[in-house]
Amino acid sequence: MANKSRVLQRDAFSFVQQPKNRNEDNDRLRGAKYPSVFLFGIDSISRMNFRRSMPLTSTFVSQKGWFEMEGYNKVADNTLPNLMAILTGRTPRQWRSQCDVRKSGCLDSLTFLWNHFHNAGYLTAYAEDLSSISTFNYLKMGFKRPPVDFYLRPFLMVIEQAMQTLEYFGFKYCVGRKHSFTYVFDFAKQLIERFVLEQPKPIFGLFWTSSFTHDDFRGGANLDGLFVRYLEQFKAYGLFERSIVILLSDHGSRYGPLAEHYTGFLEERQPMLHIYLPPWYRRRYPSVERALTLNKNRLSSNYDLHLGIRQLIEQIHPRLDFIRSVKCDYCRSILRVLPRNRSCSDAGIPDHWCTCKPFVTVRITLFIRRLTQLTVSRMNRYLKMLNVDGVCHRIKLNKVLKADRQLHFNELGNEVPSPNNVETYRLVFTTKPNDAKFRSIVKSNENNDIVTIQMDMISRLNSYRNESYCVDDALAKKFCMCYAEQFLKLGERGVLKVRKVKYKFHENEDDYYDEAKYNNHIS
Structure with missing residues (x-):
């Protein structure tokens, strides 16, 4: 009998190649004077949950040179708009007005931080695990051409198809013999070894992982030991001697047990942010060290972080003039002293995401219930506007769980009436048929x-998982519960017919509120 070869194991490796068309003499000079900038991102980790679930990493970033920004507040709902604020300095309205990210070529037309660093003579890199839900590709067209010098996505897409995978919460958690995130941070390690340790060249890199933490608030506990091991290796390669390092998240838990907890309002809105300055940089720019020390407990936002990272280029190219992309008159570089009495509007943080505004719980009256019913009605109208109401259940108010009213104070700390007599309410409620849970701001x-x-x-507080598979719009996915599909076998030829199964409401459960009774303006 002929011998048959048998594959015992498979593995995959990425290799960092020497960049072409580089002037080595110029790179040597830049490598001696310019700080490399590394951003390490962990999805869905709040400042509180980071300390709670990742104690080893938390201890590592408590060493000298690290600064934790405890007043850091996100500016939008999910990953894309929060990262776009950091990487482009633009609000969702700004980049949406320029082009549609669902269309090919849109993202290539935008200017990112890595473009600024590339123009300043830096090498650039970007890597992110879970290619199916990556920031610039989930429900979007992504980049037509590689946005950076070292782009890991093509490699990850190939190995996810070629190798055996293990799924966790529906995502490719393990690829081959490794965690998905390992490929990203092995890639970072190679870049650090090559361009920080062996042949110093200034490099700007963003390395993002979602696989452990995107859908599991406990995932940080599993990631902690692995992640701090990488940080220790990076330290051995000299990363923290020459480079500015930023450890950050996009937001906290947006849904699940932490989001539904009474502290969930803060958990969702305060992602972690830690900034490291190497010793030589602190000596050369003592004002930056002083600013980060003072800013620790001051309100800051994604736009401030964007301006801070951009300041690093301004320091090495003082004559460089940037187009002011941040449409926020009072946003400031996080590397400069921020005002002590700053408001959310000063930092470009919309009211819904602001953690500084005081609220008081109010009784759930008929008026509150009607406001909530109007909110649900508007959600249905949004689905109808997208022409998906035929595939999504019509949702109805189930129960109002909590209602808060915003308080207003003058400079002396005395309570005053709301501006223009417009009251702001924060409502938490559930809908049927799927018992979805929401938090909404209503004025x-x-x-x-x-x-x-x-x-x-309007924030969704519990996971919609696969309920909204029939719609592609990111906002509609929060609201839509797709009709269940039953496949009925008809006749001898086995023809399949699809029947939509509708949820049945009892007549006494129909609590639809007639909007016509109110002269309402809903945006």
């Missing part, structure tokens, strides 16, 4: 006859 005037509801200010 009502003095006579309670004009109501303003913004769709992007």
